[in-house]
Amino acid sequence: MSDSEHEYSENENDAIYDDEETALEMAALESSAMIERPAKEFINHKAALSALLEEISQKSLKWIHRCDVVSTQPIVVEKADNDLDRELKFYQQGLEAAILGKQEVLNAGVPFERPSDYFAEMVKSDSHMARIRQKLLDQQKGIQNAEEAKKQRELRKYGKKIQHEKLKEREDQKKVALDKIATIKKRLRSGDMGDADDFDIDVDSEGDDKKSKFNRGAKAKGGRPQPNKKRQNKNEKFGYGGKKRGIKNNTSDSAADMSSFSVKRNKSTNFSAPSKKSRVQRPGKAKRQRTH
Template identity: 45%
Template sequence: MGSSQRLSIVIYCYIAMETVTETMETMEIESDTDSSDSSVPLLDEPSETEFEINNKSALRKNYDQIKLDVPWVETQSIVSSEPSVIDDINNDVERELTFYKQALEATIEGRKKLMTFGIPFSRPDDYFAEMVKSDEHMSRIRKKLINEEQGIKASEEARRQRELKKFGKKVQVMKIQERQKQKKDELDKIKLMKKKRKGVEDTAVDDDFEIALDEAAAEDNNNRPKKLQKTGHNKKRVMKDTKFGFGGKKRFAKSNTAESSGNISIFGTKNIKKGLKDSNDLKSNTRSKKKIIKSRPGKARRQKERKKK
């Protein structure tokens, strides 16, 4: 924008302000005379009447006085071809859309005129403008953005892990409940079959029933994971069984009955000699085993053997 254009704009603004000031003073004087002459009492509330000041003839006259005959390139001002008409000025969307259309029309028209005058208006491809902020400032901003992004990713990952953990626990509980239900159903079936078979003395049918139970148990073991399948008896269980028995009556297990007290055949000389012989054999076997076990050599002997090697 040239210096002549700036000067013309300043003059135009000054003249417009003077015109508006004179008009306002004239209106104030007229209102004072009207209020003094009239006998109507003044209202308590101020009047909401708005006065429109648009003296087109005076503005046009002043414009013609300050107008300069300069080419369009100096001013680069474009007037819209159609006046802006807004039905509802309080509607922000409609108002902004009108401004957008007006600016778009002016941009297209100005681009055509600049191309006609041969004036470049696009930035070259190899042009690098100096940034307002320094590289150090931008690096700090970049680091901050990266940290925020990483924090968001970490929180999302933690939330996903929590959801997976909850889902895993839910699946585990469902699996346990399913197994318990399956076990209960099988026991109920067995009880029902036993009730139905009460009073039946057919051994063949009993054998079929036992075989069916064995097959069901084998199928259940096959369906289980390999880790859960037992390869043999529990040693702890075996030891307790040998010590305490397999259930049933525990008290008076070694007491005599009428049959055992009446049977004196076990007290014969043959049985007594046989018992003594068996006990002697056991003692001899334990002694031979003790002899076979070699004792550990002493420290000096072990050192000599190491030196020989």
Template identity: 40%
Template structure:
């Protein structure tokens, strides 16, 4: 202990006096913090300097560290920093750590009030001013790390199989699920590619051959469940899309039907109008030159020829039938004579009335006449 203390003193003497003061201050600070926390802190395992590595050389040191532990238990207040410094076997590393600590002090500012100003008034009202103690003991952290760290640079890659990305993964909005997962995926994918390269360079088996069967993390029934779920999902998706299509078709079909009907109506109206106009013209244009009527006739013929067979059948059939069988008006006394028919003298001749008809010639005469 004493020897190590001397070492430390020498180290400190090597540096500035300011630094010494700082260290003192820190000790005080740490002590205060410890008093505040007290609860779960057990100073026993504090000073242990054990390698977790299975290593021959370390065995002796292990037993030595146990003694250290006992010594330290007597003076629990100082422990923190001394223990840590002792665990640094490398003096240069210790220097770095302490420098880090200096920088760290500047970083350890609490959240400024300006950061809290952009909160709603409502939220501010309910906020409890609560400040945690900021603890970030860089020296102890690096010491702890050093104690357990795998020498990744010394051992072959296949021993640890860990890959760190060259640039930090930046995720702008953590609540944006898609982009976040994409970033994770990209990170792992690059690691997989690099890892395969490194492993194959070391001659380690990477790809599982297709005929290698072994227990999987997810059992067959689990995979079957997943498959069923996937099929279910696909089926329901398809069904819904089909239904939607059908719906759309129905809607569209109705529109088409309506449009067709309207068109037909319009057509009928126009033809009727034209016929009417034609009739009017015929009536009024009897005296006029036939030339005009001829032109119109041609147009009318065209017009009547145009509509499809189906259209012709529709109204024309009725007209024909009406003509043939009659439609509208009373049917009684249709065959009885009236003023017109009695006045009609077309079938009357006085000749017939006078001498009567000539007697019918004889058979021989009739035959010779032929």
């Protein structure tokens, strides 16, 4: 028998074995389904349950040993799916239980509140709490600084906006004035001024204002303006400072003047600094102090 025939026979045997196993499982399931099982009976033995409840009841003990609190009103939730309504009912019941429990503790005469002069060791150290407090203060200060910086930025933006508007207004006014002046110049050239009131500009006063800085006194020779009356009075009283420009320039007379020329000095061939021997020695500090 070849290898291929041997493998085929093994696969055929495995298939037959699986079919038999499946048939046995189906037969077992059918036999278990045919077996009748008795139905469970639920019996409410109230007497037995009440006896057991009385046996484990602790009504004979004081409330402080039992610490049981019963709500005066049952919880009624119209819609069980309403989480908000349900949690609100639980909160109200817990609040009522806390009030009733506190009253029972007071009736039992058991102290449960901390006295005013009670000092207990804190879980956190004072230095740790100081760091936490400083951190909270820093955070609050940072928030305040951020708000203040935001306000300052807004104020700067508003100020810049106002400044731009003012500059624009000035430019518009300047442009209007320049247009009026240009129109007046054109009419002056053409010789037709028409009605000057249309431009709200006094031509004579405008020209006088521009020339007022230079025409405050009578003109001297060459058309140069003279100083004002106050300056003239001071010049007459204290004198004029004189000419300052070009006073050190050589002239023909100064170049021909040889009065300051020294033959002895110019015959010397050594133009270096004088020797130490020829220098006048300064007296020492002690000698200077004695002379004083």
